[in-house]
Amino acid sequence: MKTIGIIGGMGSMATVDLFEKIVTHTPATADQQHIPILIYNNPSIPSRMDAILKGTKSPLFELVRSAQKLEKAGADFLIMPCNTAHYWLSDIQSQIRIPLYSMIEHAASYIEQFYSQLQGSILLLASKATIQKKLYQQAFFQKGLPLQLPEPEEQKVIDFAIQDVKASIIESNKWIPEMNKMLEKYDRIRGTSAVLGACTEIPLLFPYLYEPILKLDPTLMIAKHAITLAQEDAVLKKGENE
Numbered sequence: 001m002k003t004i005g006i007i008g009g010m011g012s013m014a015t016v017d018l019f020e021k022i023v024t025h026t027p028a029t030a031d032q033q034h035i036p037i038l039i040y041n042n043p044s045i046p047s048r049m050d051a052i053l054k055g056t057k058s059p060l061f062e063l064v065r066s067a068q069k070l071e072k073a074g075a076d077f078l079i080m081p082c083n084t085a086h087y088w089l090s091d092i093q094s095q096i097r098i099p100l101y102s103m104i105e106h107a108a109s110y111i112e113q114f115y116s117q118l119q120g121s122i123l124l125l126a127s128k129a130t131i132q133k134k135l136y137q138q139a140f141f142q143k144g145l146p147l148q149l150p151e152p153e154e155q156k157v158i159d160f161a162i163q164d165v166k167a168s169i170i171e172s173n174k175w176i177p178e179m180n181k182m183l184e185k186y187d188r189i190r191g192t193s194a195v196l197g198a199c200t201e202i203p204l205l206f207p208y209l210y211e212p213i214l215k216l217d218p219t220l221m222i223a224k225h226a227i228t229l230a231q232e233d234a235v236l237k238k239g240e241n242e
Contacts, residue, residue, distance in 0.1 A: 005075025010082030
């Protein structure tokens with residue numbers, strides 16, 4: 001079985017969410033059947049948002065340092081629960097030998113495979129920086145998947161909600177009512193088919209967003225993909241012994 005490496009700390013609650021989803025969805029009935037996971041929760045990584053929007057210190061050095069630590073510790077591949085940080089993915093990959101898998105590319109492929117029947121567009125709930133750099137737009141448009149971007153005032157609500165989750169304010173997040181109003185508008189008036197939690201803090205709010213619109217979670221998608229990747233060797237070895 002392969003060892004998963006997680007570049008964490010962006011934010012810490014999102015890192016916990018990814019870890020929990022990997023453990024929860026691993027088909028294990030005993031401790032020994034779970035997947036080896038290495039997590040480096042690095043709180044020293046500078047703000048990805050500020051680096052892109054304000055030109056402050058780049059997070060690349062700390063991102064590469066995190067990746068290299070995990071590689072040295074024995075990770076077979078890496079995943080990174082921060083969508084905005086994927087802006088530097090190719091730069092990180094160039095500094096390590098093990099693969100760093102993109103949750104954005106995987107989300108696009110997953111939705112293309114399993115949700116191609118959606119009639120309307122998908123509302124993109126992401127950070128302003130992720131939207132500005134068109135990280136999801138490029139991946140989705142290449143596959144013909146229609147995305148709907150929030151209006152500027154709605155984007156402010158999304159960014160505020162994200163910051164509260166980073167401060168571990170989830171259930172009592174004061175922006176939940178505004179988020180619910182937004183989803184109601186897109187679901188009932190604009191005919192949006194689904195919303196995409198394209199910032200890793202957003203899926204943590206899904207349980208409190210009551211509008212019955214399809215909610216797509218890239219964190220869950222990459223968690224399941226990581227499980228499959230980690231278990232490939234184990235499945236192969238089992239088959240060889242049968």
